[in-house]
Amino acid sequence: MKETTAASENKKSPGFWRHAWLRFRRKKLSMCALIVVFLLSLVAIFSPMIAGTRPIVCKYKGNLYFPCMAYFNADWENPIFQKDRFRKRYPKNLKEKDPDSWAVWPLIFQDPYRPVRNNEWEDRPGNPFNGGEPSSLNIFGTSKGKDVLAMMVHGTRIALLVGFVSTGIAATIGIFVGAVSGYFGGWVDIIISRIIELVMCIPSIVLILALMAVIEQPTIWHMMAILGFTSWTGMARLTRGEFLKLKESEFVAAARSIGVGPFRIMFRHILPNALAPVMVPIVFGIAAAIKVEAGLSLLGFGAPPPNPSWGTILNAGMTNYTEWWQIVFPGVAIFITILAYNLIGEGLQESTDPRLADPKD
C-alpha cells in the first residue's frame, strides 16, 4: 500500500514535448511523412552500399577493406588500391591481382560520378551514352552516360545534408540574434530590427546568386553556408517576439532576482519555453533549403558538376527534353521530400499549439 502511493507520487505528469509527441503520433499523414524522411535518411547514410562500383567489403591480399567508404570522402580510399593501380575499377582488378580475394558488392552496380563501361562487370554491357532510356540495367535511365538511379541515391545525401546544415546555421543565427534583440530591448533591439528589415528587403535569390558568384570555386559546403546566412531573418523575428513576451514572466524575474546572468536566463530559462513556435519554421526551412538548392543546381549555380545533386540531373535534363527520365524522377524525388517536410512541419505546428490541445490529455 505504501509502495503504490510512492510510485504514483514519483510518476511525473508528461512534459510538454512528450505531450506534443503523443499528439503528433495521432496524425497519420505527419507520421507517414516522418517515416518517409527516416527512409530517405537511411538511403542517404547507406548510399554507397545501395549504388556504387566499389565493394562494400572485400578481402584483398589477406586484409579486409571497405572501399565503398570512398564515396563519403575520396581520401578514405585505402592507399593500397592506388598503389596497385586499381583506377576505380574494382571487379576485374580484384580478381586479377589476388585470385583468392572476395567482395560484397552494392545492390546496384552503377556509379554516380561516371558511366559504367563495357565488361567492367563481367559480360555486362556499359551504359549507353546517348538516349539511355530506363532499362533493366539502368532502372531510371542514364544522364550523359551516368546512371540516374545511382545519382539520385547519392543525391539524397546532398539534399538531406543541405536541408539540415543550412537550416541549422540559419536557426543558430536566427535564435541567437532574435534572443539578444528581444531580451535586451532598447537600442540593441532597434539596431538588430533594422538589420533584419534590411536583409529582408533584398530578394533572397538575388543575394544568394551574388554570394555564390563571389566564391571562386563553390563547393556544396559553401552553398549550405550561403543558404544558412540568407534565411535566418524569419526565425530571428519569431524568436524576438517570443522573448519580448516571455521576459516579462515571473520565472524570469525569479531567476534574475537570485542573480542568474542574462545569457543563462536567455538560453537556459527562456529558450526552452520559446522553442516550440520556433521549431515549426525550422522544419519548413529545411523544405525551403532543399528547394533552393535544387533550383540553384538547375541553373548550374549549385554543387559543382561531379556532385550528383537532384538539381544537377534536372539541369542535364533541360538540355534534352526528349530524355524525360532526367526530369521526371528527380522532380518527383524533390516533390516527395518537400511534401514530407511540409507535412511534418504542419503536424508539429498543430501538436505544439496549446490552443489546439485536447483538454482530455
Place this chain on the structure above:
Amino acid sequence: MAGYLIRRILLGLLTLLLITMAIYALIRYMPGNPLATDAAMMNPENMPSEEDIQRMRAAYGLDKSIPEAYAHWLTNMIKGDFGSSFAEKKPVLDVIGSRVTNTLLLTVPSLILAYILAIPIGLFSTARSGKSDERLVGVVLYMLYAIPSFIAALFLQLLFAVKLEGTAFELPLMGTKADDYEALTSSEQIWDLLEHMILPVISFTYVSLAYYSRFIKANMEEVIRQDYIRTAKAKGLGPFRIMIHHAFRNTLIPFVTLLGLSLPALLGGAIILEQIFNWPGMGQLYFRSILTRDYPVIMGLTFALSVLTLLGQLLADILYAFVDPRISYQ
C-alpha cells in the same frame, strides 16, 4: 500621417543606401571582371594592348577603389544616370526597359489569375469545411504547394511541348514568339504570344494560388467563429450574404499585406522560371548580368527591386490603415 510618411521614406532611403552599398561591394569582390568575360577579349589573335586594357578598365570604373567607385555610381544615380551596360553597350535604363514588358506579361496575368481563383476557392473551402469535396480541394492545393514552380514548369514542358507534340494541345517549349513570327498577321501574332505565355503563366500562378487560398481559408475560419457572424445568422441572413458581406470583408485586412508584398515579385519575376522558359525578362537579365559581371545592370536591377520592395511594404502599411479603422498613423 504626413509625419509617419516622411519618417518611413527617410528610413527607406537609408535602407536603399545600405543595400546598394552591400551589393556593390559584393559584385566587386566577385572573381573575374567584365573584361574577362567579353568574347572579343578572348580572341587570341586580337589581344588588346596593355593601354587598351587600361583604357577599358578606366571606362568601366575598375581602376577606382570600391568606395570611390560606389560614390561615383551613387552621384550619377542621383542625377538619373545608371551608367551603360557593359555587355549590350546601351544605357542601363534602356536595357531594363526593354525587358520590363516581357516580365509584366507573365507576372500581371498570373497575379490577377491567382487572386481571381484564390478568393472563390478560399470561400468555397470555408463554406464546405470538413466535407469530402473541400478536403479533396485542400489535398490537391497542399500537394501543388509542395511542388517547386521550376519542377512544375519542367513537367508542363514535358507534357505539352514534348509529349503532346503534333496534337491540338501542343504548346511552345520556350521563348516569346514563333520562328515565323514576322510572317504572321497581327491577330495571329497576338495568338502566338498568348500560346507562348500559357505555360510560364501557369507555373507562375499555381504556387501563389495554393498559398493565397489556404491563407484566405485560415483567416475565414477565424472570422466565422466570431460573435457577429452568429448574430448575422440569428437574424436570418442567408449563408451567401454572411460569407461575402460579413466574413470576407474582415479577412481583407491581412489580405492587403499580401498584395503589398507581391509588388516586388511583379518585376522580379522569377529568375529560375525565366531561365527555364528562355523568357527575356528581368529575372533572366539579372542572371545573365551576374554571369557576365555586368556591374551597372546588376546595380540597376538591385536598385529597382529594392525600391519596389520598400514601396510594397509601405503600401501594405498604408492600405492596412485604410481598410482597418482601428489602425492610424497619427
